[in-house]
Amino acid sequence: MSARPEPELTEPCRTCEELDHEEAVARAQRDGSRETDCRVLRRRHLAAEHGDGA
Ligand SMILES: [Zn+2]
Numbered sequence: 001m002s003a004r005p006e007p008e009l010t011e012p013c014r015t016c017e018e019l020d021h022e023e024a025v026a027r028a029q030r031d032g033s034r035e036t037d038c039r040v041l042r043r044r045h046l047a048a049e050h051g052d053g054a
Pocket residue numbers: 011012013014015016017045046049050
């Protein structure tokens with residue numbers, strides 16, 4: 001069980017990590033609109049690349 005890798009669908013890819021990082025930076029800079037942008041982009045990316053839009 002513990003040796004089982006995460007399902008491929010939810011495995012973070014480079015784009016996920018970049019959006020994650022950018023959102024963290026935006027939050028640190030209290031840039032609310034940019035933070036929202038990152039969240040929207042990631043949502044869109046998840047739906048398109050990871051099939052997690054439902
Ligand atoms: Zn991704």
